[in-house]
Amino acid sequence: MRLLTGQILHYTANPRKAGDGAVRHIEDGALVVGKDGKIAWCGGHSELPDAHAGLERTDYGSKLILPGFIDAHLHFPQYRMLAAFGKDLLDWLNRYTFIEEQRYGDPAVAAAAANVFLDELLRNGITSCLAFSTIHPVALDCLFKEASRRNMCVASGKTLMDCNAPQGLLDTPQSAYDDSKALIARWHGKGRLKYAISPRFAVTSSEAQLEAAGALVKENPGLLVQSHLSENHAEIEFVAGQFSWSKDYTDVYDRYGLLTSTSLFAHGIHLSEREQARLSEAGSAVIHCPTSNNFLGSGLFHLHSTAEGDHPVGVGVGCDIGGGMSYSMFDTLRDAYTVSQLVGSRISAHEAFYRATLGNARLLGTDGETGTLETGKYADLVVLDPAATPLMAERHALSGDLHDVLFALMILGDDRAVTETWVAGKPVKPRL
Ligand code: GUN
Numbered sequence: 001m002r003l004l005t006g007q008i009l010h011y012t013a014n015p016r017k018a019g020d021g022a023v024r025h026i027e028d029g030a031l032v033v034g035k036d037g038k039i040a041w042c043g044g045h046s047e048l049p050d051a052h053a054g055l056e057r058t059d060y061g062s063k064l065i066l067p068g069f070i071d072a073h074l075h076f077p078q079y080r081m082l083a084a085f086g087k088d089l090l091d092w093l094n095r096y097t098f099i100e101e102q103r104y105g106d107p108a109v110a111a112a113a114a115n116v117f118l119d120e121l122l123r124n125g126i127t128s129c130l131a132f133s134t135i136h137p138v139a140l141d142c143l144f145k146e147a148s149r150r151n152m153c154v155a156s157g158k159t160l161m162d163c164n165a166p167q168g169l170l171d172t173p174q175s176a177y178d179d180s181k182a183l184i185a186r187w188h189g190k191g192r193l194k195y196a197i198s199p200r201f202a203v204t205s206s207e208a209q210l211e212a213a214g215a216l217v218k219e220n221p222g223l224l225v226q227s228h229l230s231e232n233h234a235e236i237e238f239v240a241g242q243f244s245w246s247k248d249y250t251d252v253y254d255r256y257g258l259l260t261s262t263s264l265f266a267h268g269i270h271l272s273e274r275e276q277a278r279l280s281e282a283g284s285a286v287i288h289c290p291t292s293n294n295f296l297g298s299g300l301f302h303l304h305s306t307a308e309g310d311h312p313v314g315v316g317v318g319c320d321i322g323g324g325m326s327y328s329m330f331d332t333l334r335d336a337y338t339v340s341q342l343v344g345s346r347i348s349a350h351e352a353f354y355r356a357t358l359g360n361a362r363l364l365g366t367d368g369e370t371g372t373l374e375t376g377k378y379a380d381l382v383v384l385d386p387a388a389t390p391l392m393a394e395r396h397a398l399s400g401d402l403h404d405v406l407f408a409l410m411i412l413g414d415d416r417a418v419t420e421t422w423v424a425g426k427p428v429k430p431r432l
Pocket residue numbers: 075089093097200201228231292320323
């Protein structure tokens with residue numbers, strides 16, 4: 001067991017809706033990590049029960065202790081192919097992504113990649129994620145094996161794609177079904193791992209394959225479903241041509257039973273009112289990936305008009321590596337902020353940090369084990385230093401209240417501001 005002291009910060013609800021009451025902030029805080037890797041106690045240092053007073057202590061001073069960040073959308077096999085000079089989504093996929101992903105049939109490639117990928121997440125304070133893999137079962141085996149070794153809460157699945165991509169990256173409706181079924185049995189619920197049924201997007205699946213995906217969803221109620229939706233205008237046109245009977249892009253997934261209350265669709269930038277209403281009704285969520293949307297020129301996501309109003313849709317945040325430009329949650333939140341400014345409804349730092357922690361945990365269904373600093377959850381933590389660099393220290397000296405501190409952190413921060421990352425009670429930030 002170990003005692004951590006510092007500033008405690010977590011959220012019990014979305015502060016944009018619930019107000020300041022949702023912000024749990026203790027300036028002189030203490031957190032006890034139990035032998036089981038879970039949070040045994042969390043509160044004011046002065047109220048620490050005597051039973052914990054003699055524990056070995058790590059004092060983080062005035063640094064902030066938060067729940068570890070959760071990234072709700074990124075691609076494990078794209079871990080190194082960020083910063084590829086593609087024209088737009090479809091060009092970028094064809095020119096770089098589909099080439100790189102073909103390497104993942106080789107277990108040596110996938111095993112080495114899993115190691116670097118998870119290291120990079122931890123370096124940035126990301127303790128949990130929902131990730132795409134490739135069509136190759138062995139790639140998912142490697143990712144899950146490595147995540148399991150680190151006791152990380154990771155959700156992923158074998159990618160389903162059987163058309164409109166190079167031969168080396170295609171499965172079939174039958175193999176997609178069979179492989180997914182076997183992988184669900186092998187991995188789902190093993191330790192902290194979750195399986196996600198993963199049709200890549202409507203462009204790369206035939207009707208027969210989407211039907212197979214629907215069968216998997218029906219046979220495994222409650223499992224996560226991940227895909228992409230309405231990211232780019234050319235993509236939307238392609239889908240309308242391929243599924244000419246459909247009302248719109250969302251209707252394609254709907255037809256095959258893929259809109260569930262545990263379905264998470266990356267992007268959702270250009271949804272019609274009808275699509276938003278259908279997603280809202282189904283309880284499906286979209287994941288905002290602002291650095292990717294900016295990089296690929298996909299468009300400006302309207303966060304608040306998607307998440308609020310007559311047809312509210314849950315909104316998570318993700319880096320979408322390698323379409324995204326950075327693993328850093330600060331960069332993801334910074335671009336979410338700048339995009340929100342451009343569309344005229346800015347997000348606060350409290351809302352941003354909520355979405356990167358409990359908000360994403362709720363969408364992934366993992367809020368019972370992570371996302372806040374409540375007793376009984378895993379000690380998945382990130383320790384943040386708002387004065388990590390000379391410039392940040394200068395800016396920090398100007399900061400007034402907590403919101404100001406957090407705002408400067410998300411605008412200026414990078415992995416240097418992540419002092420430590422804890423997964424299930426162990427400090428794990430990789431050192432350079
Ligand atoms: N749509 C389908 N596949 C992908 C992908 O790999 N990245 C992004 N950004 N969008 C996609």
